[in-house]
Amino acid sequence: MPIRVVIAKPGLDGHDRGAKVIARALRDAGMEVIYTGLRQTPEQIVAAALQEDAQVIGLSILSGAHMHICPRLMELLDQKGLRDEVLVVVGGIIPGVDVPKLNEMGIKGVFLPGTPMQAIVDFISANVKPTVTT
Amino acid sequence: MEGTKVPASARERWQREVLEPSLKKVPERQSTFTTVSGRPIDGLYTRESVAAVDPSVPGEFPYTRGLYPEGYRRKPWTIRQFAGFGTPEQTNARYKQLLSAGGTGLSVAFDLPTLMGRDPDDPLSRGEVGKCGVSVASLADMETLFAGIRLDAVSTSMTINAPAAMIFAMYLVVAERQGVSWPSLSGTLQNDILKEFIAQKEFIFPPRPSMRLVTDVFDFCAKQVPRWNTISVSGYHIREAGSTAAQELAFTLRNGIEYVQYGIDAGLDVEVFAPRISFFFNAHNDFFEEIAKFRAARRMWARVMRDRFGAKEPRSWQLRFHAQTAGVSLTAQQPYNNVVRTAVQALAAVLGGTQSLHTNALDEALALPTEAAATLAVRTQQVLAHETGLTDAVDPFGGSWFVERLTDDIEHEALAITETIDRMGGMVEAIEEGYPQREIAQAAYTYQQAVERRERIVVGVNAFVADDAGKTPDTLYIDEGTAEAQLTRLTEVRAGRDQVQCRRALEALKAAADSRENTMPTLLDAVRAYATVGEMCDVLRAVWGEYEETPTI
Numbered sequence: 001m002p003i004r005v006v007i008a009k010p011g012l013d014g015h016d017r018g019a020k021v022i023a024r025a026l027r028d029a030g031m032e033v034i035y036t037g038l039r040q041t042p043e044q045i046v047a048a049a050l051q052e053d054a055q056v057i058g059l060s061i062l063s064g065a066h067m068h069i070c071p072r073l074m075e076l077l078d079q080k081g082l083r084d085e086v087l088v089v090v091g092g093i094i095p096g097v098d099v100p101k102l103n104e105m106g107i108k109g110v111f112l113p114g115t116p117m118q119a120i121v122d123f124i125s126a127n128v129k130p131t132v133t134t
Numbered sequence: 135m136e137g138t139k140v141p142a143s144a145r146e147r148w149q150r151e152v153l154e155p156s157l158k159k160v161p162e163r164q165s166t167f168t169t170v171s172g173r174p175i176d177g178l179y180t181r182e183s184v185a186a187v188d189p190s191v192p193g194e195f196p197y198t199r200g201l202y203p204e205g206y207r208r209k210p211w212t213i214r215q216f217a218g219f220g221t222p223e224q225t226n227a228r229y230k231q232l233l234s235a236g237g238t239g240l241s242v243a244f245d246l247p248t249l250m251g252r253d254p255d256d257p258l259s260r261g262e263v264g265k266c267g268v269s270v271a272s273l274a275d276m277e278t279l280f281a282g283i284r285l286d287a288v289s290t291s292m293t294i295n296a297p298a299a300m301i302f303a304m305y306l307v308v309a310e311r312q313g314v315s316w317p318s319l320s321g322t323l324q325n326d327i328l329k330e331f332i333a334q335k336e337f338i339f340p341p342r343p344s345m346r347l348v349t350d351v352f353d354f355c356a357k358q359v360p361r362w363n364t365i366s367v368s369g370y371h372i373r374e375a376g377s378t379a380a381q382e383l384a385f386t387l388r389n390g391i392e393y394v395q396y397g398i399d400a401g402l403d404v405e406v407f408a409p410r411i412s413f414f415f416n417a418h419n420d421f422f423e424e425i426a427k428f429r430a431a432r433r434m435w436a437r438v439m440r441d442r443f444g445a446k447e448p449r450s451w452q453l454r455f456h457a458q459t460a461g462v463s464l465t466a467q468q469p470y471n472n473v474v475r476t477a478v479q480a481l482a483a484v485l486g487g488t489q490s491l492h493t494n495a496l497d498e499a500l501a502l503p504t505e506a507a508a509t510l511a512v513r514t515q516q517v518l519a520h521e522t523g524l525t526d527a528v529d530p531f532g533g534s535w536f537v538e539r540l541t542d543d544i545e546h547e548a549l550a551i552t553e554t555i556d557r558m559g560g561m562v563e564a565i566e567e568g569y570p571q572r573e574i575a576q577a578a579y580t581y582q583q584a585v586e587r588r589e590r591i592v593v594g595v596n597a598f599v600a601d602d603a604g605k606t607p608d609t610l611y612i613d614e615g616t617a618e619a620q621l622t623r624l625t626e627v628r629a630g631r632d633q634v635q636c637r638r639a640l641e642a643l644k645a646a647a648d649s650r651e652n653t654m655p656t657l658l659d660a661v662r663a664y665a666t667v668g669e670m671c672d673v674l675r676a677v678w679g680e681y682e683e684t685p686t687i
Binding site for chain 2: 013017035069113114
């Protein structure tokens with residue numbers, strides 16, 4: 001079974017180069033990728049992950065809004081009982097001081113500019129939770 | 135891309151007698167050489183490499199060698215640094231610092247809520263107020279942003295697109311209150327909505343009503359703000375999104391064609407509005423290809439305006455442009471390397487004849503620039519302008535077999551792309567079909583794969599890597615105080631304004647949007663009544679609807 005990944009762009013920012021490149025890279029690595037498109041709220045992203053039976057949510061955030069979006073997303077996953085089932089990773093412009101805070105929230109994969117695509121593929125493959133049967 | 139022409143005899147002899155014996159001893163270090171955009175590069179360019187030398191001179195059609203006969207000998211390019219963050223007070227202080235450091239023009243970066251026509255109290259603005267630029271919700275913010283700066287003493291560029299007309303109306307009212315007449319204002323409104331649909335994706339309304347707002351600004355400025363550049367047709371964002379150099383050139387010029395066509399269709403005189411169209415390009419890493427791109431851009435636009443649109447005035451033929459170094463080339467790793475990248479990119483922009491230039495700060499892959507990093511970026515331009523002899527001769531690469539050939543090749547490649555878009559019916563149709571979006575995503579992925587395979591070296595990232603943990607510079611951090619301050623001010627503005635006047639102005643705006651009437655006069659009245667960006671955009675959203683992109687990978 002291929003790993004199912006939702007790639008999302010939360011917030012008002014429209015710079016989607018990174019989201020699209022990584023979506024293609026994950027697809028080329030054999031994963032099933034659902035790209036939500038622009039300006040998705042945490043609610044919409046969690047709903048998409050549920051609907052798609054996603055094991056992974058990848059967020060692309062370049063706007064500095066990560067400290068608002070990520071806690072809300074993790075809270076919603078908690079409420080749905082998905083926190084331990086869905087791996088959340090974030091890529092983008094994230095100041096170094098925020099990385100440990102994101103880690104503490106349960107977001108272990110934080111990828112800064114220049115990260116090789118293969119490193120992200122490897123991280124997801126190594127950390128993805130076993131498939132959920134619904 | 136075309137191959138090299140059949141070699142003439144001198145070159146053939148050189149290849150046979152000099153090059154090949156040498157290669158037999160030691161081969162070249164790679165089998166092919168290509169530019170950042172994937173264009174194959176020969177080892178040697180000679181007279182025979184160029185089909186017909188462009189005989190033009192600076193200051194004359196088609197301006198390949200520059201718009202002005204004296205190049206930079208009369209005046210160097212304008213140093214124009216894009217800046218904006220936090221509250222209008224904070225950005226106002228940064229502008230004063232940039233002006234006192236010798237900057238000669240201002241360039242406003244707005245935050246994402248402003249760019250998307252949302253007020254700071256909109257639920258979608260949460261966490262974004264003042265983060266990527268300055269927050270401007272109403273005239274009160276615009277007055278603070280330019281406090282102590284006479285608007286007839288600076289030229290101001292404003293990077294705003296979907297709500298460009300609203301923000302421009304605010305600028306005009308600030309001038310009015312300073313006692314500065316509109317005809318004495320100079321500056322540029324980005325106002326380029328097509329590249330938003332193509333690349334940067336900060337759109338609000340669907341393409342067609344968006345184009346009407348653009349032509350409303352053209353028409354209004356022709357009559358009332360004649361020295362203002364009504365649009366900056368921007369390739370910058372297209373390139374940042376991952377296009378090649380030729381795609382950047384082609385999509386940008388084809389967008390320019392679309393604006394001119396819509397202006398003519400709206401009944402405007404091309405000789406009046408065309409000279410106020412300006413351009414904005416990326417200055418990327420591939421030095422020679424970038425210089426060629428700028429030279430080709432001028433030549434192509436001159437031909438488009440003269441031959442396609444029948445413009446008679448030289449000012450209508452002239453492509454004036456701003457350049458910014460490539461943000462996408464900056465690395466978070468070993469950030470001081472970015473100073474070198476930026477300097478070389480700036481050099482290409484100047485050798486390509488730019489009218490104004492923004493140099494990126496070294497820390498921009500990490501955060502918005504600190505004051506120290508922003509100052510170093512200005513100094514980089516000053517060193518180029520005053521210490522290197524760069525400004526002494528016009529178009530120094532004119533006549534270089536290599537650069538002339540690249541100029542021809544990039545023009546041919548871009549022309550083929552613009553013809554494809556013509557066949558689709560125009561750029562609005564191509565956007566609706568997803569063509570430029572798809573081409574750019576493909577080019578971005580191709581590039582990333584090349585980096586991954588180390589066919590492209592990025593110093594500090596996939597080669598010459600060092601552990602620089604703990605060595606990153608201090609960065610600017612926008613705290614939540616900005617959002618709180620902006621929310622407080624917004625509440626005060628809404629409480630303090632004449633509600634009846636504001637409501638009437640918004641109703642008049644709605645009526646104008648419903649009719650064929652120019653929206654600018656009603657926007658000015660709404661601004662004077664302290665209607666907010668969000669309120670004005672909401673009125674237009676209700677009339678025109680919102681654009682949603684179909685997500686594709």
